[in-house]
Amino acid sequence: MLDEIREQPQALRRTLTSVAEPARRIAGECTARNIRLVILAARGTSDNAAVYAQYLFQYMNRLPVALATPSLFTLYGAAPRMDDALVIGISQSGEAPDVVQVLARARQRGAFTLALTNVRDSPLARSAEEVLACDAGPEYSVAATKTYTATCAALAVLASALPGGERLAAPLVSLPERVEEAIHLEPQIARDVARYVHAPECIVLGRAFQYSTAREMALKLEETCYLIATPFSTADFRHGPAALVERGLPVVVFAAPGPCLPDARELLAWLHDQRADTVVVSEDESLLERATTPIRLHTPEVAADVAELLSPIAYIAPGQLFAHYLALERGLDPDHPRGLTKVTRTR
Amino acid sequence: MLDEIREQPQALRRTLTSVAEPARRIAGECTARNIRLVILAARGTSDNAAVYAQYLFQYMNRLPVALATPSLFTLYGAAPRMDDALVIGISQSGEAPDVVQVLARARQRGAFTLALTNVRDSPLARSAEEVLACDAGPEYSVAATKTYTATCAALAVLASALPGGERLAAPLVSLPERVEEAIHLEPQIARDVARYVHAPECIVLGRAFQYSTAREMALKLEETCYLIATPFSTADFRHGPAALVERGLPVVVFAAPGPCLPDARELLAWLHDQRADTVVVSEDESLLERATTPIRLHTPEVAADVAELLSPIAYIAPGQLFAHYLALERGLDPDHPRGLTKVTRTR
Numbered sequence: 001m002l003d004e005i006r007e008q009p010q011a012l013r014r015t016l017t018s019v020a021e022p023a024r025r026i027a028g029e030c031t032a033r034n035i036r037l038v039i040l041a042a043r044g045t046s047d048n049a050a051v052y053a054q055y056l057f058q059y060m061n062r063l064p065v066a067l068a069t070p071s072l073f074t075l076y077g078a079a080p081r082m083d084d085a086l087v088i089g090i091s092q093s094g095e096a097p098d099v100v101q102v103l104a105r106a107r108q109r110g111a112f113t114l115a116l117t118n119v120r121d122s123p124l125a126r127s128a129e130e131v132l133a134c135d136a137g138p139e140y141s142v143a144a145t146k147t148y149t150a151t152c153a154a155l156a157v158l159a160s161a162l163p164g165g166e167r168l169a170a171p172l173v174s175l176p177e178r179v180e181e182a183i184h185l186e187p188q189i190a191r192d193v194a195r196y197v198h199a200p201e202c203i204v205l206g207r208a209f210q211y212s213t214a215r216e217m218a219l220k221l222e223e224t225c226y227l228i229a230t231p232f233s234t235a236d237f238r239h240g241p242a243a244l245v246e247r248g249l250p251v252v253v254f255a256a257p258g259p260c261l262p263d264a265r266e267l268l269a270w271l272h273d274q275r276a277d278t279v280v281v282s283e284d285e286s287l288l289e290r291a292t293t294p295i296r297l298h299t300p301e302v303a304a305d306v307a308e309l310l311s312p313i314a315y316i317a318p319g320q321l322f323a324h325y326l327a328l329e330r331g332l333d334p335d336h337p338r339g340l341t342k343v344t345r346t347r
Numbered sequence: 348m349l350d351e352i353r354e355q356p357q358a359l360r361r362t363l364t365s366v367a368e369p370a371r372r373i374a375g376e377c378t379a380r381n382i383r384l385v386i387l388a389a390r391g392t393s394d395n396a397a398v399y400a401q402y403l404f405q406y407m408n409r410l411p412v413a414l415a416t417p418s419l420f421t422l423y424g425a426a427p428r429m430d431d432a433l434v435i436g437i438s439q440s441g442e443a444p445d446v447v448q449v450l451a452r453a454r455q456r457g458a459f460t461l462a463l464t465n466v467r468d469s470p471l472a473r474s475a476e477e478v479l480a481c482d483a484g485p486e487y488s489v490a491a492t493k494t495y496t497a498t499c500a501a502l503a504v505l506a507s508a509l510p511g512g513e514r515l516a517a518p519l520v521s522l523p524e525r526v527e528e529a530i531h532l533e534p535q536i537a538r539d540v541a542r543y544v545h546a547p548e549c550i551v552l553g554r555a556f557q558y559s560t561a562r563e564m565a566l567k568l569e570e571t572c573y574l575i576a577t578p579f580s581t582a583d584f585r586h587g588p589a590a591l592v593e594r595g596l597p598v599v600v601f602a603a604p605g606p607c608l609p610d611a612r613e614l615l616a617w618l619h620d621q622r623a624d625t626v627v628v629s630e631d632e633s634l635l636e637r638a639t640t641p642i643r644l645h646t647p648e649v650a651a652d653v654a655e656l657l658s659p660i661a662y663i664a665p666g667q668l669f670a671h672y673l674a675l676e677r678g679l680d681p682d683h684p685r686g687l688t689k690v691t692r693t694r
Contacts, residue, residue, distance in 0.1 A: 036428070037384060037411060044586025057427075059419050064384060064427040066413040071555040071582065072406050075606035080404075080411040081383070098582065143587075200547050201575045208418040223587045228548045230577045235418065235445065235693040239391025240490075240570045243684040259422035263694075274686075337590045339621075346582040347610075 001141035001224070001334045005320045008146045009180040011136040012313075015150040016172060018135040019157045026114060026130050027161035033112055035086045041068035041102040042090035043346060045144040045219060049151040050090055052212035052312050056155060060165040060309070070098040073105050074347045082111035089115050092139060092147035093343045094122020101347075103127040116154055118147045132158065142340050143223045145320045148216060149179065152313050171302035171310050178310070181298045182317035189318055192293050193326040195277075199250045202227060203241070206254035207234040207263060213254045213312045217319030224327040224334040234260070234267055247275040252322075253291075254315050255282045257299070258308035281318050295322075348488035348571070348681045352667045355493045356527040358483040359660075362497040363519060365482040366504045373461060373477050374508035380459055382433045388415035388449040389437035390693060392491040392566060396498040397437055399559035399659050403502060407512040407656070417445040420452050421694045429458035436462050439486060439494035440690045441469020448694075450474040463501055465494045479505065489687050490570045492667045495563060496526065499660050518649040518657050525657070528645045529664035536665055539640050540673040542624075546597045549574060550588070553601035554581040554610060560601045560659045564666030571674040571681040581607070581614055594622040599669075600638075601662050602629045604646070605655035628665050642669075 038057050040050040047067075054065040068087070072078045074097075087106035089099040094117035104127045107113045115128035118136050125131045136150035153175060160168035196202070202221065206214030214231040221229035232241055245251065251271055255264035261284060268290045271278050280291035288294035295318045300307050327334035385404050387397040394414075401412040415434070419425045421444075434453035436446040441464035451474045454460045462475035465483050472478045483497035500522060507515035543549070549568065553561030561578040568576035579588055592598065598618055602611035608631060615637045618625050627638035635641035642665045647654050674681035 036431075037413075039411060043583055047583065047586075055416055055419065058416060059423060059425045062425075062427045064386060064413045064429065064432065066384075066411045069402055069405060069555070071580075071607065072402065075555065075610075076406060078406045078409075080409045082411065084383075085411065203575075208416065208422065219587050223590050226591055226593070228550075228575050228577055228591060230575055233418075236390055236394065238693050239394075239691045240566050240684075240687065242686050243570050244573050244575060245686065246573070260418065263422070337587075339589050339592065340587065344586045346585050 001143055001145060001324050004139055004141050004146045005317065005324065006183060007137065008149050008183065008317065009176040011146040011150050012153050012176045012179060014135045014137070015153050016157065016175070019132050019154045022130065022132055023157045023161040026132070026158065029112065030086055030162060035084060035112060037085040038063050038065045039068050039082060039085050039087045040065065040090065041070055041087065041099045043096055043099065044344065045148050045216060046090040046092060046151060048212050048216040048219065049148060049155060051215060052152050052209065053155040055209050056159045056309065060159045060168065061162045062164055068102050070102050073102045074098045079105050079109060082106050082109050085111045087111040087113050089124055089128060090151060091124050092118045092144055092151065094119040094124035095343050095345070096124070097345050097347050100124050100127050116151060118150065141335055142337050142342050143220055143334060149313050149316065156310060167306050168309060171306045174300060174302060175310055175313060178300045178314045179317055182314045185295060185318050186321055189295065189321045190325045193322060193329050195293065196250055196326055197329050199227065202229050202250035202252060203244065204229055204231045204252040205234050205237055207260045209308060209312055210254040210256055210315060213315045213319060216316055217252060217323065220320055220323035223337045223340065224323045225330055225332065234263055245271065245274045245276050249276050250279065251276045252279040255280065255284060255287055256308050256311035256315060257283055257304060281315055348490055348492060348671050351486055351488050351493045352664065352671065353530060354484065355496050355530065355664065356523040358493040358497050359500050359523040359526060361482045361484070362500050363504065363522070366479050366501045369477070369479055370504045370508040373505065376459065377433055377509060382431060382459060384432040385410050385412045386415050386429060386432050386434045387412065387437065388417055388434065388446045390443055390446065391691065392495050392563060393437040393439060393498060395559050395563040395566065396495060396502060398562060399499050399556065400502040402556050403506045403656065407506045407515065408509045409511055415449050417449050420449045421445045426452050426456060429453050429456050432458045434458040434460050436471055436475060437498060438471050439465045439491055439498065441466040441471035442690050442692070443471070444692050444694050447471050447474050463498060465497065488682055489684050489689050490567055490681060496660050496663065503657060514653050515656060518653045521647060521649060522657055522660060525647045525661045526664055529661045532642060532665050533668050536642065536668045537672045540669060540676050542640065543597055543673055544676050546574065549576050549597035549599060550591065551576055551578045551599040552581050552584055554607045556655060556659055557601040557603055557662060560662045560666065563663055564599060564670065567667055567670035570684045570687065571670045572677055572679065581610055592618065592621045592623050596623050597626065598623045599626040602627065602631065602634055603655050603658035603662060604630055604651060628662055
C-alpha cells in the first residue's frame with residue numbers, strides 16, 4: 001500500500017498521457033450524439049471517484065449526473081431510460097459483475113457506454129463501446145490508492161475535453177507535481193498518527209469537491225484501521241450528525257481554498273468550542289491554526305478557481321498516508337485487511 | 348418524538364388524501380412537458396426520503412434520477428441544464444435556504460419545479476411552481492419522524508400517478524395499517540434496546556429500497572443517542588467496510604422480502620460466523636432466526652412485488668422506536684438533542 005501511495009505521481013503521468021487522446025474522441029462522440037445526461041455506476045473506492053465526477057461534470061460541463069443504482073439493474077432487471085446518456089462504469093479491476101451488467105444493459109438500451117478501468121483486457125472493458133484505461137500499473141494492495149487518484153484524473157481529463165471544461169486543461173499538467181508535494185508530508189503524518197491510536201471512531205468532513213475525499217479517507221480508515229469513520233458533507237453534518245460531537249472526538253476536515261472556505265472556517269470555530277480533536281488538511285492558515293493536527297498542503301501555481309477542482313486528487317494523499325501509518329501504529333497490517341480480497345464480486 | 352412516531356398512521360392517512368389530487372395534476376403536467384429526468388434537492392432526513400425516491404422513480408417510472416448537489420447552486424453559482432427535468436425540493440419545514448435556492452434557480456432555468464414540504468406557507472412552497480404538502484401536522488421533535496414517512500408516502504403517490512407507477516395505487520391504500528402494525532412493536536423494542544446501552548458504535552445495512560431506511564435509522568441514532576452509526580448498502584459494505592466487523596459489533600439489517608433477500612441471507616450467515624450482534628428487521632423467518640435481536644414485521648396482504656416498494660415506510664418505524672428508547676436507556680433526552688435546532692439553515 002505504501003509503495004502504491006508513493007507511486008502516484010508517476011502513475012498519474014501515465015494516466016494523463018494514456019487518456020488524453022481517447023478522452024478527446026469520447027468527448028467528440030458525446031457532442032455528436034447530443035449526450036444530455038451522465039450516469040455513473042461504481043462500487044467502493046470507484047464510487048467515491050464517481051462522487052467526484054458528479055460535482056465535476058455538473059459544474060464544468062453543466063451535465064446532470066445520476067449515480068446508477070446497480071441493484072435495480074442486477075436484482076430487479078429494471079433500468080431507467082438512457083437513450084441520451086453517457087453511462088460510465090468504473091472498476092479498477094474491470095471485474096465488478098454488477099458494474100459490468102449495468103454497462104451491458106445500458107448498451108442494449110442505446111446509451112453511449114464507457115468503461116473506466118485500470119485493466120484494458122477486462123469484462124468491463126469488453127462490455128462497453130469505449131474504454132478509458134488508467135494505465136496506473138498493477139495495483140496489489142487491497143486498499144486501492146493509486147487507482148483512485150488515476151480514476152479521478154481520468155474523469156477530470158474527460159471533463160476538460162467536454163464543452164465547458166477547457167479551463168481544466170492547464171492545471172492538469174502540473175497535477176503530478178502537486179500530488180508529489182502532498183506525498184512529501186509522509187514523515188510528518190507518520191508521527192502525527194500516534195495521537196489517534198486509541199480513537200474508537202472518527203468523523204470525516206468535506207464539502208462539494210472535497211466530499212469525495214472525505215468518503216475515500218473514511219473508507220481507507222475502515223479498511224486498514226478497522227476504525228468506524230463516518231463521512232459527511234459539511235452541510236448534511238449540520239442537519240443532525242453534529243449532535244455526535246463531544247470533547248476529544250477526532251474530526252478530520254478537508255478544506256481547499258474556494259467558495260466552501262467560509263463554511264469550513266465557521267465549522268472549525270464550532271468544533272474548537274466543542275473541544276473536538278481536529279485533523280485539518282488545508283492550504284489555509286486561518287484553518288490550520290485552529291487544528292489539533294494541522295496537515296499543510298502547498299498552494300499550487302495555477303488559477304485559484306481551477307486549483308480547487310483538482311484539489312481532491314492531491315488532498316487524498318495525506319488521507320491515504322494517515323490510514324496506512326495509523327494501521328501500523330495500531331499493530332495492524334494495512335496490506336492484508338481482514339475479510340477482504342482485492343476484487344469484490346457483488347451482484 | 349414518541350408521540351409523533353405513534354401519530355404516523357393518522358398522519359399518513361392525511362398525507363394520502365391531501366396529495367392524491369395534486370399528484371395527479373403534477374404527473375399530467377410531467378407528461379405534457381415531456382419530463383425526462385428527475386432532480387432531487389434535500390438535506391438530512393429529507394435527503395433520505397430523496398434516496399428512497401431515487402429507487403422508486405428509476406424502477407417504477409424509468410426516469411433517471413439525479414440527486415442535486417446544492418453547494419454547486421448556492422456556493423458556486425452553477426447549475427446543470429435542467430430544461431426537461433422535474434426538480435423536486437424537499438424540506439419538512441420549507442425553510443432550508445439551500446433547497447429553496449436550488450428550486451428558485453431551477454425555475455429560472457426552465458425546469459418544472461415542485462416543493463415537497465409539510466408547511467404550505469413556506470419559502471420553499473413559494474419558490475416552486477407546484478406544491479405537494481404532506482399535511483402530517485406540526486412536527487415539534489427535532490428528530491424528524493412523521494414528516495419522513497409522510498414525505499416518502501407523498502413521493503410514492505407521485506410515482507403511482509406517473510406513467511408506469513399504476514401498480515402502486517392499491518398497496519398505498521393499506522399503508523397506514525401497515526405502519527400501525529409496525530408501531531405495535533413498541534413494547535418489545537423498549538425492552539430490546541437494553542442490550543445496546545453500552546455500544547460505542549454500530550453499522551446499519553439495507554439494500555436497494557431499504558438503503559434509505561438504513562440511512563434514516565443511522566441518522567436517528569446519531570441525533571438522539573449520539574451513537575456513531577454508519578449506514579451502507581449491503582453491496583458497498585462488501586467493498587471495504589466489511590473489514591470493520593468483529594465479535595459483538597452491533598449490525599442492524601433491514602431486509603424486506605424481494606430480490607434482495609438472498610443477498611441478505613448470505614450476509615447474515617457471514618455476520619453470524621463473525622459473531623456480530625445483529626438486529627434484524629424483517630418478515631422473513633430464515634433471517635429472523637439468525638438474529639441476535641429479531642424484530643418481526645407482518646407481511647401485508649398485498650402483492651409481494653409492490654409490497655416491497657412501500658416497505659421502507661413501515662420498516663423505519665421500529666428504527667425510530669429503537670433510537671428513541673435507546674436514547675432514554677442511555678440517560679439522554681431524545682426530544683432535545685444537543686447542538687441541534689428544528690430548522691437547520693445551511694447554504
